Every structure is written in structure tokens, then in C-alpha cells.
Amino acid sequence: MNVIELRGLRKKFGDFTAVDGLDITVRKGDIYGFLGPNGAGKSTTIRMMLSLIRPTEGTVRLFGEPLAEHREALLSRIGAIVERPDFYNYLTAYRNLEMLGRLSRADVSRANIMRLLGVVGLDTRAMSKVKTFSHGMKQRLGIAQALLHNPDLIVLDEPTTGLDPQGMVDIRELILDLSRTHCKTIFLSSHILPEVELTATRMVIINKGKAIVEGAVQDLLNAGRMKVTIDVAEPELATASIQRTPFASRIVGNAEGAIVLLLERAEIANLVQHLSSEGIAIHSVVPVRSLEEYFLDLTRIPS
Amino acid sequence: MILTVLRVELTKVFSKWRTIIGFLVIAVIVPVVIVAMKVEGMRFFQYSTQALQDAFTFTGNLMNGYTISYIILGMLYIHVPFLTTLVAGDILAGEATAGTYRVLLTRPVSRFSVVTAKWMASMVYANLLVLLMAILSIVIGLLVLGTGELLVVRSQIVILAQDDIIWRLASAYAFAALSMSTVAAIAFLFSSLVENAIGPIMTTMGIIIVLTILSSIDTPLFDPLRKVAFTSHMIGWRFFFDQVVDWSRVSTSALVLVGHIVVCFIATQFIMHRKDILT
Numbered sequence: 005m006n007v008i009e010l011r012g013l014r015k016k017f018g019d020f021t022a023v024d025g026l027d028i029t030v031r032k033g034d035i036y037g038f039l040g041p042n043g044a045g046k047s048t049t050i051r052m053m054l055s056l057i058r059p060t061e062g063t064v065r066l067f068g069e070p071l072a073e074h075r076e077a078l079l080s081r082i083g084a085i086v087e088r089p090d091f092y093n094y095l096t097a098y099r100n101l102e103m104l105g106r107l108s109r110a111d112v113s114r115a116n117i118m119r120l121l122g123v124v125g126l127d128t129r130a131m132s133k134v135k136t137f138s139h140g141m142k143q144r145l146g147i148a149q150a151l152l153h154n155p156d157l158i159v160l161d162e163p164t165t166g167l168d169p170q171g172m173v174d175i176r177e178l179i180l181d182l183s184r185t186h187c188k189t190i191f192l193s194s195h196i197l198p199e200v201e202l203t204a205t206r207m208v209i210i211n212k213g214k215a216i217v218e219g220a221v222q223d224l225l226n227a228g229r230m231k232v233t234i235d236v237a238e239p240e241l242a243t244a245s246i247q248r249t250p251f252a253s254r255i256v257g258n259a260e261g262a263i264v265l266l267l268e269r270a271e272i273a274n275l276v277q278h279l280s281s282e283g284i285a286i287h288s289v290v291p292v293r294s295l296e297e298y299f300l301d302l303t304r305i306p307s
Numbered sequence: 308m309i310l311t312v313l314r315v316e317l318t319k320v321f322s323k324w325r326t327i328i329g330f331l332v333i334a335v336i337v338p339v340v341i342v343a344m345k346v347e348g349m350r351f352f353q354y355s356t357q358a359l360q361d362a363f364t365f366t367g368n369l370m371n372g373y374t375i376s377y378i379i380l381g382m383l384y385i386h387v388p389f390l391t392t393l394v395a396g397d398i399l400a401g402e403a404t405a406g407t408y409r410v411l412l413t414r415p416v417s418r419f420s421v422v423t424a425k426w427m428a429s430m431v432y433a434n435l436l437v438l439l440m441a442i443l444s445i446v447i448g449l450l451v452l453g454t455g456e457l458l459v460v461r462s463q464i465v466i467l468a469q470d471d472i473i474w475r476l477a478s479a480y481a482f483a484a485l486s487m488s489t490v491a492a493i494a495f496l497f498s499s500l501v502e503n504a505i506g507p508i509m510t511t512m513g514i515i516i517v518l519t520i521l522s523s524i525d526t527p528l529f530d531p532l533r534k535v536a537f538t539s540h541m542i543g544w545r546f547f548f549d550q551v552v553d554w555s556r557v558s559t560s561a562l563v564l565v566g567h568i569v570v571c572f573i574a575t576q577f578i579m580h581r582k583d584i585l586t
Binding site: 051054055056057058075076077078079080082084086087088090091092093095098099103104106109149167202 | 311312314315318319322323324349405406407408409410411412413414415416417583584585
């Protein structure tokens with residue numbers, strides 16, 4: 005079942021096109037990474053998904069139903085953080101959750117609100133006014149309000165911004181737990197690429213309002229050339245040997261006994277076989293392709 | 308559901324300092340005016356009836372609780388709109404300023420319900436301000452200054468008997484509540500257009516001041532303006548202190564004010580329905 009279907013989604017602000025015919029499909033149970041550089045149209049897309057902004061063209065379907073026609077019913081199944089975690093600063097964390105929970109028809113019993121505040125580590129500050137909170141604490145409160153009504157789809161826009169390293173790990177584990185244990189679908193927009201790499205199952209990268217690439221995270225990372233670091237016993241001999249093969253032009257560096265090459269996945273075995281046949285001892289072969297490199301490769305290309 | 312949203316909106320409105328300040332101002336000014344009138348009231352009375360002193364003899368407790376309620380209603384007519392706009396001008400724009408539209412409008416509640424509940428909360432606030440002013444001025448006024456006849460000096464002198472005053476004061480304050488609701492509705496409309504509460508407050512007060520000035524200039528050029536400007540009709544409470552109440556003028560003014568409220572409400576709903584939330 006598709007939880008999110010965006011079809012030909014477009015948003016223009018005057019002459020500026022923020023989102024340009026975007027098509028996205030998110031399936032039930034996905035942790036879906038939503039990536040793009042600043043100004044790519046991520047927040048505008050999320051706002052259209054939550055009916056904060058009206059699309060100029062295209063449709064948003066959630067849980068198979070058009071958002072425009074079933075707004076309230078669909079929003080009751082979504083919890084979201086949209087950009088900065090802003091709250092009613094003159095009210096306490098508890099009162100903020102109680103009010104927002106009432107509007108979401110959630111269980112606003114003291115026990116449930118305190119349980120949620122406990123999940124995000126704010127139970128000891130429940131009765132503090134939000135104006136006394138740091139950005140990281142507001143971010144945690146934002147996650148609590150997104151979970152208030154036990155939604156099926158959770159939209160998280162930069163959920164770890166402002167958190168300390170432990171907070172980032174906590175939120176990452178919470179996201180994985182929500183997906184694995186509670187079968188929630190997560191739509192995760194983030195600039196912190198390792199976070200997406202570690203949590204997302206599928207992802208899309210958008211730039212200038214258009215999807216550049218979409219698919220399973222590991223498939224995308226494994227496709228094309230990647231950096232391969234080969235640690236050998238005799239680097240000079242190994243380098244000279246590689247220079248005599250078609251892989252000569254793929255050498256991009258040497259470091260402390262290791263040779264770094266740009267190879268496609270299928271080529272790794274051929275190179276290892278070649279070095280072995282030349283009698284060169286291989287200590288390790290480490291293919292590395294981070295999402296960060298992949299992201300930069302794609303978004304550097306003028307589109 | 309709309310009652311739930313209203314409950315939430317009232318919680319927000321009555322948790323803000325600007326709301327409390329409105330009530331505090333009324334709670335301080337009214338007793339201060341009453342005490343001042345207790346001390347200096349007769350001098351004020353003699354000054355305001357200076358032109359009549361040679362022709363008439365005034366006897367009895369004319370600076371009484373009813374008189375002070377009448378005076379306070381007239382005196383605070385420019386101050387209470389300001390207090391009203393402080394809250395009504397902030398109720399939508401404040402969400403934009405604080406960035407809280409994002410958590411509010413992603414709840415499973417229609418925008419119509421949110422806007423209606425906010426409008427109702429503005430009305431509750433405006434009406435409570437007038438109610439507080441009425442209760443304080445009448446109760447404290449009667450306790451401090453006692454009862455008596457009400458002498459109204461305008462284009463003619465009207466002397467109202469004690470047993471003929473309470474219903475007139477109650478009606479005048481009810482009309483004042485309608486007037487403040489109109490001010491609240493206008494500030495509410497401006498609040499939907501901008502992302503900062505200062506704009507709606509300044510614009511609404513500016514309109515009140517400009518229309519009041521233009522309406523008071525006695526030239527035929529401004530006759531059409533006087534007929535439709537809400538400021539001309541806000542002073543309709545005075546009709547209740549004529550010897551014989553002109554109900555057609557009262558109802559005309561009331562209808563004009565209700566018309567302003569309805570138009571502002573519909574316009575705000577339309578604007579908010581189409582508004583892209585970018586803050």
C-alpha cells in the first residue's frame with residue numbers, strides 16, 4: 005500500500021518554481037529519506053503534503069485518498085515536525101502537548117502526556133514554560149507532539165537539528181523503533197546524510213524542485229563507481245602492476261600502503277584476481293561510497 | 308469539534324500577558340476615575356454645566372453612580388478599542404510571528420473551525436472587557452457615589468429618573484459590546500493579512516481615528532461616509548439616554564455594526580482558506 009503518492013506536484017511563487025513536477029511514492033513501513041540541498045524544495049513539498057500550502061498543479065494522495073478532499077481524516081493519521089520546532093512559548097511543555105493533543109483527538113491524559121515527554125527525555129521539564137527551552141529541547145518536544153495521536157505516518161523535517169550527539173543517537177533509535185516495532189511509515193527530510201544512510205530504507209534526492217534519483221538506499225549507493233581502498237603488502241609493486249591494466253586510469257590516490265581506485269562493483273573481483281595472479285599479498289579491500297559523496301555527486305551536476 | 312478548538316483558543320488568549328493587561332487597565336482606570344469624581348466630581352459637574360448655571364438650579368446627588376457609569380462609557384470609548392485590538396490583532400498574526408501555524412494547521416481540524424474559534428475567542432475577549440467595565444463602573448460607582456438622577460447634557464438637557472436608568476445603562480453597555488466586537492472583527496481581518504501583530508493594531512486604530520475625524524467634520528461631502536462608517540455608528544449607545552429612545556436609529560446603527568462584523572468574518576475566512584503558510 006502506498007502511504008504517500010505525489011504526482012506532478014508543482015508550486016510556483018510568482019515566477020519562481022519551488023517544486024517542479026515532483027513524483028514520489030512512499031510505501032507502508034518505509035523509512036523514506038528526503039534529501040536535497042538548501043532551496044531544493046523539500047520544505048515546500050512537505051508543506052504541500054500537510055496542506056499548509058496549496059499546490060499550483062498536481063496531486064497529493066495519502067493512504068490512497070486525495071488530500072484535498074479528505075484533509076481532516078488524513079491529517080488525523082499524520083504526525084509532523086515542519087522545519088523549526090515552534091510552540092506557544094508562554095505555555096508549559098505539558099500544556100502545549102495537552103492543547104495540541106485535544107486538536108488531534110489524542111489521549112490527553114496526564115499519564116499519556118508524561119509518557120511521551122519521557123520518551124523524548126523531557127519529563128522532568130514538563131511544567132517549564134517552553135520559552136526556557138533550548139533549541140534541542142524544543143526539537144524533542146516537536147517529536148513528542150508528532151507522536152501524540154499515535155499516527156501511522158510520521159513526517160520529520162530535520163528532526164535532529166540542534167541536538168547533541170547523544171540526542172541524535174536517541175532520535176535515530178526512536179525512528180528505527182517506530183518503524184520496526186510499531187510499523188510506522190517515516191518520511192525523513194534531513195541534511196545530516198549519515199543519519200539518512202543509517203536509518204532510511206528508500207530515498208529520493210531532489211534539486212531545484214525535481215527528483216534526481218529515487219530508490220532503495222543501498223541500491224543507489226552500490227550503483228556506479230565507488231571508492232575502493234586496497235591495502236597491499238607491496239604498494240609500489242601493486243601500483244606498477246595496476247598501471248599495466250585497463251584500471252590504470254582509475255587510481256585516484258595512495259595512502260600508507262593502500263591504493264585508492266574508482267571502480268564499479270563488478271570490477272573489484274577482476275582487480276583482486278589480477279593482483280593475486282601477480283603474487284601481490286592483499287590485506288584488505290574496502291569499498292566505500294557514502295551517501296554524502298553520492299549526494300554531492302548528484303547535486304553538483306547542473307540540472 | 309469547534310468547541311474543542313474554542314477551548315484551546317481561549318486557553319491561549321487568557322494565558323497571554325497582553326490579555327491580562329487589558330483587564331488590569333480597566334480594573335485600575337475605572338476605580339481611579341470613580342475616586343477622582345468622588346473628590347473632584349462637583350467641580351467637574353459645575354464646569355460641564357457652566358453655560359446652564361444662570362438659567363437652571365441643580366439640586367440632588369447628580370454626581371452619582373449612574374452618572375459616573377455614563378461618563379466612563381464615554382471616556383473609555385477610544386481606549387477600549389485599543390485594548391481590543393491588542394488581542395484581536397494578534398490572534399492570527401501572532402501564530403505567524405511565532406511560527407505556530409505549522410503545529411496548529413497540521414491538526415485534523417478544518418481551517419474554517421480554527422478561524423471561527425479564533426474569531427469567537429476575540430469576541431469573548433472584547434465583550435468581557437466591556438462587561439468588566441460595566442460591572443466595575445456601575446457597582447463601584449453606586450457604592451462610592453450612591454444613586455440619583457442622571458443628567459445628560461448634549462444638544463438638549465435630559466434628566467432621567469432613578470428607576471429609568473439601569474435598563475438604559477445596561478442597553479448602552481450592550482451596544483458598546485457590539486461596537487467593540489466590530490473593532491475586534493476589523494482587527495481580526497487585518498490580522499489574517501500580515502505576519503506581525505503590530506500591523507493590525509496600528510491599522511485598526513488608524514482607521515478608527517481617521518474615520519472619527521472625517522465623520523465629525525460637518526460637511527455634506529462626508530454624509531455618505533457617515534452613513535456607512537462604523538465609527539459613526541459606534542456612538543449609537545448615546546441614543547439610549549435620549550428622553551424617548553429612537554429605536555429606528557438604534558437598530559440602524561446596530562445593523563451597520565453587525566454588517567461590518569459579518570463582512571469581516573467572511574473576508575477573513577476567505578483569506579485564511581486560500582493562505583499559504585510560509586512562516
